[in-house]
Amino acid sequence: MSIPPPSGPQVPYSQGQYPQGQYPQGQYPQGQYPQGPYPGQPYPAYQTYPVPPGGWGQPGPPYGAHPRKPPVNGVAIAAFVLGVFCCVPAVGLVLGLIALARIRRRGERGKGFAVAGSVLSSVGLALWVVSLSTGAAADFWDGFRDAARGEGTAYSLEKGQCFTTPSGSLEGVTYDVDEVPCEEEHDGEVFASFELPGGAFPGDDMITRIADDRCYALHDDYAMDTWALPADVDVYYLTPTSQSWRTGDREVTCLFGNTDERGKLTGSLRNDETTLDAHQLAYLKADGVLNTALDSVPSSEYYEDDPIVHKAWAGRVARALTEQTGMLREHSWPAGAEQPVTELIGNLDEARKAWAAAEVATEADLYYTHLDKGYGLMDSERTVTAREALGLPATPPVYGEDGGGAGETPGKEV
Structure with missing residues (x-):
């Protein structure tokens, strides 16, 4: 730091009478010092400097070091x-x-x-x-809470619930759903759900095959009486997408929907132990045993294609008829239904004999003869009287050529 010169006219320094670097000694008494070049003006005060770190004569900070920055709060x-x-x-x-x-x-x-x-x-x-x-905050927290719980999403659907989709269709991809009372118009009614195993995403085709097989197998537990299902109702399902799979979605939701993409359902299709009386339940449980065996029909269409498989199927149907008639005999029917049920049991006994004969048939013609007789004795018209007596739907269902569309069930990804 430089020291400014005193104010006033500047007097240049001269070499004076002493050579450079030589000054007189002891000229002034101790404690007395000459005044500045002008009367009344002392020499400028000495400039003060801060004491270096460590004091005078102590080593300071290393050359080039910077002071430490204060921390961020x-x-x-x-x-x-x-x-x-x-x-x-x-x-x-x-x-x-x-x-x-x-x-x-x-x-x-x-x-x-x-x-x-x-x-x-x-x-x-x-x-x-x-x-x-x-009121926007309340709406925000309601939406946040519903999202945390999964409400309003396809993941939140439970058995027995009815819902609508934003598009009004069960085709394509959806995430948001709105639960509505089943008495109102709706797009779908959930009848079952199940979890897929973990691991890598198995692919859309594999998930579709699994969903198709499982959902068709589960729908009889919810809608025990297939006669009560309208002709325009089929089985659908909601399946995970590759994106939702990465977030842990493994659930397949099985549901009923209208075969018309824009069609609606009205009223619940549920008929099980929660909606049926004891006599109706006993009848439908026995009927379900036979339906399960009939649904296990071989994939090969003709006996000649695989005689062993076809005869094994005939044997399953014969044993199912034995179990069915046993269940019907064990139940105590009301007075108005006892006679019609007894007549039905007689027809089923004869049908069992025909199916048992088909099981041991050695020729295709003989196999088909017994098969036709067995089917005739189980004709749906023979069950109408018993159904009417029990208060069950008495109009036989009308199936399409593909038997209800098994294997071609449309599904929706979520």
Whole structure:
């Protein structure tokens, strides 16, 4: 640092009477010093300098070292984060003010974070006040709560619930659904669900095959009486997509829907132990044993294609008829239904004999003869009287050429 010269006219230095570097000694008494070049003006005061680190004569900091920067205030960072996300704006504002006070007192860094957090939190707090006055906050928290619970999504559907989709169709991909009372118009009614095993995504085709097999096998437990299903109703399912699989979605939801893509359902299709009386339940359980055996028909269409498989199927049907008639005999029927059920049992006994003969047939013609006789004795018209007596639907269902569409069930991905 340079020392400014005294004010007034500048007098140039001269070599004077002493050679350079030589000065008179002891000219002035101890403690007396000459005055400045002008009367009344002392020599300039000495310039003071700060004591170096470690004191005079001690080594200072290494050459080129810089002093350590003060730390960033952690409360200021927290205030900034809360201000950005606006999750709890009041807390972000309070933390911002605390951070500013600490920064001034301690000399810490982070004032920009504290100010930004306080401003953002103030804006967020103002928005909260406005939303509370308009009810928007309640709507937000309702939506957040429903999302956390899975409500309003395909994942939240449970057995017995009816719903609509935004598109009004059960085709394609959907996520949002709206549950509605089954008495109102709806797109689908859930009758079962199951979980797929973990691991890598098996592919859409594999999931579709699994869903088709399982859903058709499960629908009889929910709609025990197939005669009660309208002709325009079929089995559908909601399956995971490759994207939802990565989030842990493994559920397949089985449901009833209208075969017309834009068609609607009205009223529940449920008929099980929750809706049937004891006599209706006993009849349908016995009938379900036979239906299960009949549904296990061989994939080969003709006896000649695989005689062993066809004869094994005939044997399963014969044993199912034995079990069915046993269940019907064991139940105590009401007076009005006892006679019709007894007549039905007689027909089923004769049908069992025909199917048992088909099981041991050695020729195709003989096999088909017994098969036709067995089917004739189980004709749906022979069950109408018993059904009417029990208060069950008495109009036989009409099936399409593909037997109801098994294997071609449409599905929707979620």
